[in-house]
Amino acid sequence: MEVFLKSLPAQIANGIIVGAIYGLIGLSMLLISNVMKLVDLLRGDLAITGAYLCFWLSALCGFPFAVSITLAVPLTGVLGLVVERSVYRPLARRSHYAPLVAALGLSIAIQGALQLLFGPEMIGFEQTPPLLPKVAEWGLIRLSRLDVILVLSFVLLTSLLHYFLTRTRLGLGLLAVADDEEASYSCGIARNKVYSFSFFVASSIAGIVGILYGLQYGLEPGAGFGLTIRAFIIASLAGSRGVLGAAIAGLALGVVESVCTGLLGANYRDSYTFLVLLVLLWIWPEGLFGRIQKRYARI
Amino acid sequence: MGFFIHVTVSCGLMAMLSLGLMLIVRSGVYSVASAGFYLVGAYCTALGTLKLGLSPGFALVLGAVLGAILGIFCIAPAYRVREDRLLILTLGFAESLRLVCANSRSVTNGAMGLSGIPHFSLLGVNIKPGTIAFAGFVWLIVGIICLLLIRLVKSPWGLRIDAARDDRVAATSLGIQVARPLYIVHAAGASLAAVAGSLYAHHMAFVSPAPFTVVLSVFALCALLLGGRGSVKGVILGAILIGAGLPLLQLVGTPEYSASAIRQIVFGVALAVLTIWLPGGIGGIWRGAKSDRWE
16 A cells, blocks of 8 residues: 555656646547537547558558658548548448448457458557657656657647637537538538548547557557547546547546556556446436437436 | 367357357347357366266256356347447456456366367267267257257247347337346256357367357357358258368468468458448348348
């Protein structure tokens, strides 16, 4: 217990860094689940695919790192667009389950393809930009340059997205579709364009998340699954509260996970997350900040 | 011959999994927890026979009962949660069960697994795995389940499940209990998966947490949708296609990981394509129904 208390500040700092990644992927999920009213089970896999794309461009094709990031992020966005057009748009209106089932199939197909192309073992980015040296140290808390970049990009992307959604015409259109699809349609907002656009933005964010995740923890084909689950938890925690809600939920999930790992050991790490999910869905079925939509009569 | 029996048994086990899933899906809940209940059955048999010295038949029944209890627990929030969230909940449930087995090293030997599971025997008759008798026994159970399911669909009880699925409010207003059939159906589906898992443990004589991932649940779902979720004949056909496809694809790839990768690609894409273009499955084709309406 004493050891735990001593390492608590370091656990929390670590949790905030992990939480930055979770918050961003949660944002990406939130954008889709609020606009299209569906859960995207491909979020994490898209993120990891983006990271592998960046790895492929930089390590195997020999592009400079900065160039491969600027190529990989929009390419991930385009990939998301393809998924939206080919899978989600035809299925979204059919039932709640159809898009989920199709996405589940595609998810394991993507994992299989990554495994076939890059091998099943974990690979790391070559640290061409010197990211790892530590820049600050207080007691047990050690921050590398990468940690700082991670938290900074989290803050930057969150505020950019918030600005975009509340101040620009396109962003307001997106919010309008999220709020009431029929009404926004009758006001002349092109629904399908908004869908495509939100998918492109969300998938680009996912690409950035994947690259950051890969730099921090290394890449393996199955890593997307955990990211998807966490993105889902954060999106349902945030409900309709939007960008800031997702950011806070992401940080909170990161800290809870990190502290639990410190307290109870790393073996059950994913189980803590599922436990959070289980408790969450039991107590707030519509999300922490969500509106209660009466879909069913209570029986 | 050994390979042929292996394929026959894995088809039978896949049929059990997807028939259990068919029952659950009929109640309107898509679950991807099959792999979790499959694991419960397999570990119940492994631990029961190896550590507690139970007879294989008793361990099988124990696994089925435990599977049923966990199945009810898994579906308990069904009416509080939106359908798409429920699917993710079942996914998390199965994955947690696997993590528990992978990490309690002192009991389950962790990722190393448990080996040396004894032969299956029922009422003093020893049914050796890898023989025609074992394959026959597996398909006998599948046959019994099929008969029960066909009876169930036409029975008043089955109609009640359909009514509760199609319109919960209207069903309640007609005095049909909505919640209890859901729990019973889910418990039955989960215990079918547990029985399949138990037979799997005897068949392989070895259990480790590795094969019980979401991928397995996706294969079961794929078998169900390939055959068409409303028709028993179709589901059996789907299960045979997938159950035979998995070991046959293993012959294609040389390194172990590329075989599993190819499987994931083939069946993952198949699942997506099926849901988009052929929601009625093969059973839907021979009924001439292309939509995903129920029978």
